[in-house]
Amino acid sequence: MKSYRGYFIDLDGTMYKGKEKIEGAAEFVESLKRKQLPFLFLTNNSSKTPEQIAEKLNHLGVQALKEEVFTSSLATATFISEQKLKAKVYVIGEEGLREAITQEGHQIVDENADFVVIGIDHEITYEKLAKACLNVRNGAEFLSTNSDIAIPTERGMMPGNGAITSVISVSTGVSPLFIGKPEAVIMKQALHLMGCDEQSALLVGDNYHTDILAGIQAGMDTLMVETGVSSFTDIEEIEKQPTYKYKDLFEVIEDMEKAT
Amino acid sequence: MKSYRGYFIDLDGTMYKGKEKIEGAAEFVESLKRKQLPFLFLTNNSSKTPEQIAEKLNHLGVQALKEEVFTSSLATATFISEQKLKAKVYVIGEEGLREAITQEGHQIVDENADFVVIGIDHEITYEKLAKACLNVRNGAEFLSTNSDIAIPTERGMMPGNGAITSVISVSTGVSPLFIGKPEAVIMKQALHLMGCDEQSALLVGDNYHTDILAGIQAGMDTLMVETGVSSFTDIEEIEKQPTYKYKDLFEVIEDMEKAT
Structure with a gap:
């Protein structure tokens, strides 16, 4: 797996599921930080403020600042x-x-x-x-x-x-x-905020129809995990496949370690 | 205007408008009663009971029993x-x-x-x-x-x-x-309740897309008044026209008197 200049990470189904943490989430974010790879949490959740979301992530063991959270x-x-x-x-x-x-x-x-x-x-x-x-x-x-x-x-x-x-x-x-995923508005703003172009960005998410489609439509590479809404079986028949498919974020970390 | 064995009469826009009576409504109903022509009030309003609706009609000067009100x-x-x-x-x-x-x-x-x-x-x-x-x-x-x-x-x-x-x-x-107008379910039940077939029935209403269409689709003759939602100009371009078009119910009464 190649290295990207910007990682856009979905929350519900990728970092946590409702009130429970998802295994590998904290480790994945730590791994990005250790490698100094820029990332942004990208969520369709409109009800919570960035502060509230960062607090929730921290509570679940995922290190996050409010500036790292971008909501619809x-x-x-x-x-x-x-x-x-x-x-x-x-x-x-x-x-x-x-x-x-x-x-x-x-x-x-x-x-x-x-x-x-x-x-x-x-x-x-x-x-x-x-x-x-x-x-x-x-x-x-x-x-x-x-x-x-x-x-x-x-x-x-x-x-x-x-x-x-x-x-x-x-x-x-x-x-x-x-405005939110999979629409163009949120993706353009997120790229602008990260100061990177779509060719250098990776979208990481669990929901094919919001996350992965958002990345594909924005011209990014995409990484789908099976810890949330969509399964690989669900998307078998779909033509536009994610760039990467991993069971969970532990597999992603493993592959990133190999590459370096 | 010929005489029918069953008159289905819309309420809002035909008998009253919100809390106000529509001129000619009371007289039209009186005229049907005098001629012993059977009628049924037919409304998409689901929020009120037949008792409450009959009470409202009586309050506005239109004689009505709860048995004469059929709601969605x-x-x-x-x-x-x-x-x-x-x-x-x-x-x-x-x-x-x-x-x-x-x-x-x-x-x-x-x-x-x-x-x-x-x-x-x-x-x-x-x-x-x-x-x-x-x-x-x-x-x-x-x-x-x-x-x-x-x-x-x-x-x-x-x-x-x-x-x-x-x-x-x-x-x-x-x-x-x-279930309600312009759908078939309410029309079939209303005809059954009146014990008349569609060829002998007239639908009287103001809203082309609910009342008149309900009648047309059920195979009835239809009478549109201009006292509510639709105007004759609105429906100019529509192929399926009401059988009768009258500005208000006074015109209808006048035409009914001529016929007898």
Whole structure:
């Protein structure tokens, strides 16, 4: 396995699974640090702030700083700034999204919004969805942090942000621009943040349809592990395969050690 | 205008608009009663019980009994009984739907449901949607009272039940059977209830895409008034036109008087 100038590492299914750590995650990150290989954690999770995510990683034994975490919420807030500074934004979402929007200098409003943004919100209400629809019908640009339709939990597959987003798109007839993996917006920003081009970058993740596809579509090499959502059997029939397939991150570390 | 053996009359946009009566509504119903022409109020509104709707009509000066009101909730409950007696049903919806389900002898459950039913619910929560998804993934048959994507209100177009339903269909990949207008299920039941065949029935309504289409698809004659959602200009380009087009119900009464 060759060495890359930038490693983009997925979180859920790659570093941890819900509240449990994934074996090999801490060792993989340590290995990158020892080799001084630059990396960035890249997550579609819009609900948590980078601080909260770094804290969770540290708690699970993975050394991480908040600056090393890039969320779909940060990508959404940055995307808005690229269109308009100090924008008026109607937000459905949790702390991670609301903080990202306000820290970029935007104002969260109920009416006359320039943008409507939706991220996962476990406190979703009819009134929140109604306000989003009214603002979109009134001309606000419609963004959604990520298109994941289902979230694996111990109870089963729960509705993801992509499913909740459809209330607004179906009701108004306006499709959102999705920001998170596998879309281009988050990938371009992540490459820019790392200061590396796509040919020198590797995307490491477990979910073919979000992580691996994000890397492939961005022109990166990709590495899929089987510790999360997708299995190698699941993707057998798919034409565009990941560059590397490893059962888990221990296998990755082993291969990286051989190469050096 | 010829005389029919059964008149199916829409409510919102035809008899009243939100909380306000529509001129000619009371007179039209009186005229049918005077001529002893059988009629049934037919509504996609799943949230109210027939009693509540009859009360509202009476309050607005339109004489109505609860037996003269047929809702998408009653049609849904009846449809379930046709498949299974004493079914276990997971319900998202308001009083009209919950009462219709239990009065048919079905049991409202949280888990291991035979059917998942969704109707408009202004108290919608993430947890309610999650339970619906889990039950559908677990094999429950998925029904939705109606496919309306937006509801006109004084604040603007609010999300309708068809839009909320999409959370479950997008997340699980399972499409619901819609029961209300313009679908066949409610129309078949309404004809059965009136004991008349489609050739002898007239559908009276304001919304082309729910009311008029329901009638056309069921093989009935249709009468469109311009007092609600659709205008005659809106439907100019559409091939399948209503049998009759009248500005309001006063015009209808006038034409009915001429005919007799």
